[in-house]
Amino acid sequence: MTPLFLPQLVNDPFGDPAVYLQIRHEKTAVLFDLGDLSRLPTRKLMKIDYIFVSHCHMDHFIGFDRLLRCVLGRQKNLHIFGPPGILHHVQGKLAGYTWNLVENYPLSLTVSEIQADQQTLTSQTLLCRDGFRETALQTSSFSDHTILSTTNFSVQAVILDHKIPCAAYSFQEPFHLNFRREVLEKQGWARGPWLTELRKALRRGLPEDTGFTVSGKTYTLKELKDLLIIITPGQKIGYVTDIHAGSRNFNRVAAILDGCDILFCEAAFLDDDCQKAEQTCHLTASQAGRLAREARAKKLVLFHFSPKNHGRQSLYYQEASRTFSGLIS
Ligand SMILES: [Zn+2]
Ligand SMILES: [Zn+2]
Numbered sequence: 001m002t003p004l005f006l007p008q009l010v011n012d013p014f015g016d017p018a019v020y021l022q023i024r025h026e027k028t029a030v031l032f033d034l035g036d037l038s039r040l041p042t043r044k045l046m047k048i049d050y051i052f053v054s055h056c057h058m059d060h061f062i063g064f065d066r067l068l069r070c071v072l073g074r075q076k077n078l079h080i081f082g083p084p085g086i087l088h089h090v091q092g093k094l095a096g097y098t099w100n101l102v103e104n105y106p107l108s109l110t111v112s113e114i115q116a117d118q119q120t121l122t123s124q125t126l127l128c129r130d131g132f133r134e135t136a137l138q139t140s141s142f143s144d145h146t147i148l149s150t151t152n153f154s155v156q157a158v159i160l161d162h163k164i165p166c167a168a169y170s171f172q173e174p175f176h177l178n179f180r181r182e183v184l185e186k187q188g189w190a191r192g193p194w195l196t197e198l199r200k201a202l203r204r205g206l207p208e209d210t211g212f213t214v215s216g217k218t219y220t221l222k223e224l225k226d227l228l229i230i231i232t233p234g235q236k237i238g239y240v241t242d243i244h245a246g247s248r249n250f251n252r253v254a255a256i257l258d259g260c261d262i263l264f265c266e267a268a269f270l271d272d273d274c275q276k277a278e279q280t281c282h283l284t285a286s287q288a289g290r291l292a293r294e295a296r297a298k299k300l301v302l303f304h305f306s307p308k309n310h311g312r313q314s315l316y317y318q319e320a321s322r323t324f325s326g327l328i329s
Pocket of ligand 1: 055057162242
């Protein structure tokens with residue numbers, strides 16, 4: 001199976017948190033957290049359409065300016081989701097600059113605060129051409145933690161405790177479409193953009209009798225689906241950072257992580273600093289491993305290592321492997 005989502009840490013595990021997730025076949029990408037983004041080239045930054053922020057401590061939010069600088073003159077609506085308070089922080093960033101001479105800039109930002117208890121999103125759209133002037137708040141409700149659904153993915157969120165509200169996310173492909181290679185060969189159908197168009201048509205749930213032309217001959221979507229497609233469960237990616245290791249957080253986040261293919265999870269400290277982890281509401285590597293085990297994750301990617309542990313990187317993987325038997329990187 002060729003995965004649809006290609007997530008990777010932007011920085012090394014000692015660097016600022018940020019995960020860049022490219023969606024294959026699409027000119028769009030997603031970002032989890034806005035730590036230092038200086039390693040992301042402009043072409044990658046320009047693809048970002050959705051950003052999911054855990055909280056606004058500086059190491060998770062300092063990259064906002066670099067991203068904004070990069071997309072400022074673009075025709076784009078950038079969606080930013082985060083815990084309660086994210087609107088205030090985005091407005092504060094924007095207030096740091098002067099916004100004249102931008103009346104022809106089409107960029108807009110839609111910022112949404114996740115009110116988990118009420119299962120609502122409070123959103124505001126800020127237009128560059130209006131100097132990002134504040135506009136009316138919009139409220140929408142959601143259910144089953146699902147804050148966003150598109151044809152390619154849905155996103156679930158919970159709010160956890162980091163002495164402040166801190167959002168954790170899961171990012172899921174509704175189902176995965178595989179093409180039968182032997183059928184392509186037998187029919188003499190060359191791979192090309194038509195496969196992407198077919199995939200899009202199926203994901204959008206177009207009626208089964210919709211016509212679709214391949215090599216000059218028209219088929220119905222149902223005919224092509226039956227002949228060419230194998231449907232398998234979609235990918236699921238989890239992103240959890242900066243949380244206290246208590247059962248309240250673990251139980252809450254388990255609701256959205258279950259069975260994830262890759263769990264990106266912070267591990268600020270090692271076992272010898274478990275008291276510091278407790279005090280600062282961070283995880284140790286073994287606690288991150290326990291979370292991955294409880295979430296039945298297939299793979300765990302650790303990040304957000306404390307700089308004091310430079311040179312002890314291998315211990316993070318050793319300690320996590322005591323509590324989690326899946327892949328760890
Ligand atoms: Zn933090
Ligand atoms: Zn942090």
